[in-house]
Amino acid sequence: MMSPHVILRVVAKVLIPLIIVYGFYVHFHGEYSPGGGFQAGVVLASAIILYALIFGLDEARKVFPPYWARVGMALGGFIYASVGFVSLIMGGKFLEYTVFHPDVAHGTGQHIGIIAVEVGVLTTVTCVMIAIFYAFAGRTPEISDEDW
Amino acid sequence: MLEVLAERFNYAVIIVLMMVGLYAVIATGNLVKRLVGLSIFQTSVFLLYISVSKVFGGAPPIFDYKDLAYDKLDPNAIYSNPLPHVLILTAIVVGVATLSVGLALVVRIREAYGSIEDDTLAEADYSLELEKGV
Amino acid sequence: MSASDITQYFDYIFMAMLLCIGIAVIRLRNLFAVVMLTGAYSLISAAWFVSLDAVDVGFTEAAVGAGISTVLLLGAMLLTSREADKTSLGRHAAAAVVTIAAGAGLFYALGDMPVYGDAASPANTGVGMEYVDLTAEQIVIPNVVTAVLASYRGFDTMGEVFVVFAAGLGVALLIGLGGSKREED
Incomplete structure (x- = not known):
């Protein structure tokens, strides 16, 4: 079903790429400015939610299939935990990032670890938020449009 | 007494906000x-x-990037305490996740009982038990 | 008052707005209005977080509280009902008794709270401030909150990620992920 709101559709088409770029900016700039995986995940999810609100749920399901959300939910936690296990294998403690790089004075190992961990956070938060939205929006409401 | 309140005025208002939330529940x-x-x-x-x-x-609690890179951070600079920020940042995201679980339960209750008012739910449960003859 | 800060004047504005919205939420019965006011409440508290130097928290609250949770509440409202029933007077009385009792207990303990904005209070002298110094030496990234979140308290954050995952799983178990239901119909 196509929405009849032309202005909303045009504005959304401009805004959604910007929201996604901003989400990734917040994610990868999280070490230098406010931001990080949690915030970026929510911003990215809100881009998909905006798409679903304006172009309809079925279109959004084609862009971001619920299957991805289901897999991504688990994948993010897996990435996070596996960073911990990699640091164990490399001879450190669980989630001890200094073992990833010999340059301890500039904290390069810490930077690698933080980025890797935040990718896990981003994946889980984005996918859980989208999955929850799909779950609520996928139910057909009992209230018909005329009642509004 | 008044000075105690004046120095902790924001906590007093936050307690009132908590009371508002509790009352609404x-x-x-x-x-x-x-x-x-x-x-x-x-x-x-x-x-x-x-x-x-x-x-x-x-x-x-965010340093200036250039000062940090060239090791010229001001040792006397005052920052707010970052630890509560970390705790609350994750708590907010977990809060919305648990809220959604609660809302999912409410949707299921509505589908099973046709209402989300708790006295109607209690009546429905009661008449169900009467039918069973408990 | 011993110390003061310019942001204190913002505090009073935010406090007044939050109290007004909170009381309006109690009084209103139209759920649509209640949900929209909750979004406004989150946005104002996000502004207050920024004024209290918690920029990361303000950002999160603005994105999560005013964005996602408003959408979720609207979706749930659409699936359930749009008007709350009138509550009986007895219930209001019971709520008032419980609320005042809880509030009185907290006000009694108010004197034990650290003084607002005090740099020497027990809450602000312990491990939290050590993180600020240690981050510059060990992690070498500007944002201390990210450093504590992902490195010093990385195990804690891993638990949070699994809680978010578990919540997503709980919603999926309760009402399905919405993916396969329509294909069955």
């Missing part, structure tokens, strides 16, 4: 409105933590 039978009250309560707890971490004259 108890005084309504509508389950969606109860969850709204619960999230007001939750936000007041967040505000309590964050206002404890505030230091007057302090800056947000």
